[in-house]
Amino acid sequence: MSFPLLTATAALPAIGAIATAAVPAARRTAAKWLALVVSLATLVLAGVVFARFEPGGDRYQLTESHAWIKDFGVRYELGVDGIGVALLALTALLIPFVILAGWHDADPLETNSSRWRPTQGFFALILMVEAMVILSFVATDVFLFYILFEAMLIPMYFLIGGFGDRAHSGSDENAAAQRSYAAVKFLLYNLAGGLIMLAAVIGLYVVAGSFSLSEIAEARANGSLDMATSTERWLFLGFFFAFAVKAPLWPLHTWLPNAMGEATTPVAVLITAVVDKVGTFAMLRFCLQLFPEASKWATPVILVLALISIVYGALLAVGQRDIKRLIAYASISHFGFIVLGIFAMTSQGQSGATLYMVNHGISTAALMLVAGFLITRRGSRLIADYGGVQKVAPVLAGTFLIGGLATLSLPGLAPFVSEFLVLVGTFSAYPAAGIIATVGIVLAALYVLVLYQRTMTGPVREGIGGMPDLKVRELAVALPLIALLIFLGVFPKPLTEVVDPAVQHTMHDVQKKDPQPEVEAAK
Secondary structure (H helix, E strand, O other): OOOOHHHHHHHHHHHHHHHHHOOOOOOHHHHHHHHHHHHHHHHHHHHHHHHHOOOOOOOOEEEEEEEEEHHHOEEEEEEEOHHHHHHHHHHHHHHHHHHHHOOOOOOOOOOOHHHOOOHHHHHHHHHHHHHHHHHHHHEOEHHHHHHHHHHOHHHHHHHHHHOEOOOOOOOHHHHHHHHHHHHHHHHHHHHHHHHHHHHHHHHHHHHHOOOEHHHHHHHHHHOOOOOOHHHHHHHHHHHHHHHHHHOOOOOOOOHHHHHHHHEOHHHHHHHHHHHOHHHHHHHHHHHHHHOHHHHHHHHHHHHHHHHHHHHHHHHHHHOOOEHHHHHHHHHHHHHHHHHHHHHOOOHHHHHHHHHHHHHHHHHHHHHHHHHHHHHHHHOOOEHHHOOOHHHHOHHHHHHHHHHHHHHOOOOOOHHHHHHHHHHHHHHHHOHHHHHHHHHHHHHHHHHHHHHHHHHHOOOOOOOOOOOOOOOHHHHHHHHHHHHHHHHHHHOOHHHHHHHHHHHHHHHHHOOOOOOOOOOOOOO
């Protein structure tokens, strides 16, 4: 029996979470180092998965299949495709940076024991989220995916509600109330989507007689599964609604700014760079693969929602006074680009959407974590409280600038490649949608450059003069992410050669071909 590599990659952070939570209360530093070592070991295993994946091989590789709940036909089935392996690698890559950036975020506040926050629990919850997200990217049983999709809400709820941002402008009571509100809103929105998805999961089993993706695909191929059009559309809507909440897509997005604003900066990165990717990934894996005809039927409406997300998110980012909420609304705009690329139903669009998931994760992590270091120094999230930072902390300002330029998809940085592919794929199929989407590019340049100008340039404001530059631990977080943005910006081949074959499988599922360019014959 071959070594269960996918199970091991997900089990390691889960076991590490239990071990970290069990560290004695007085050994906070030991708990931090244990969590960091576990996350680095998980990254090594993820690297092995990435190295062993063969882009030209079977659609799902490193597969595992075991009976789980026999009476209901539920199996523990795992398998990774090109899209899943890219997002698995992203998750394993970002978690060590999240842990390093949050090194002191759960430390006791001074000596007041009544305000002590469990450091061990903070890092254990992060590792548990990592385990569930990794499993969700490799689960090929629909019911197993659903369990993971819902279960990851529990540790995220406690991370948002129990470990809030210390740079809150209000009183402690007001901060606690807002943090509680953000956590409950996050939970209720995602639970509502999950409950609707559960009904669709049950309906799929009634129709298909199986939860296995491979069995359902085989039944479709040999004609033994003939799903009525109305049934397929209703099931599609059940799945898509849950994924649109998780993504998030307008108008189901309102939980994200609250959650990212009230959470600690590393947890905000965990939300938008890791957990939310499960929603857009699931649109590719489940919506398009299980319900191809319904996906094409819903495409016009989904494209409109994606365009609204792009423009609406960017417009609200322009008007924000809070740094973290600005980045949250920018992420809503970026998720609109991802959904646009998926439902443009072109190979360029879907390849771009997958790359966008990876590159957005890296660029948002870089920008948000450096912004977190800035906020920790000043003790405020308000843009108006900053000015002249580049004169006293040039390295901090420089890394912040590169993260911001990546967010606006500057050529030469990784997000440019993915955004360009999304727009090319959209223009070739839906020219009007492509034109409207370019508005988001212009607005992105506006909110990023204005943010940098107001915080980093100009005269040094009061409270900024003694601000220290990035320290060794913070450089260990920022510099590798910046280097990766530059590397993937000039050499995206390691990702494209893995993603493209998986996209071709998805295009075959929906029976779509790329539009051929119209070339006028020479006279």
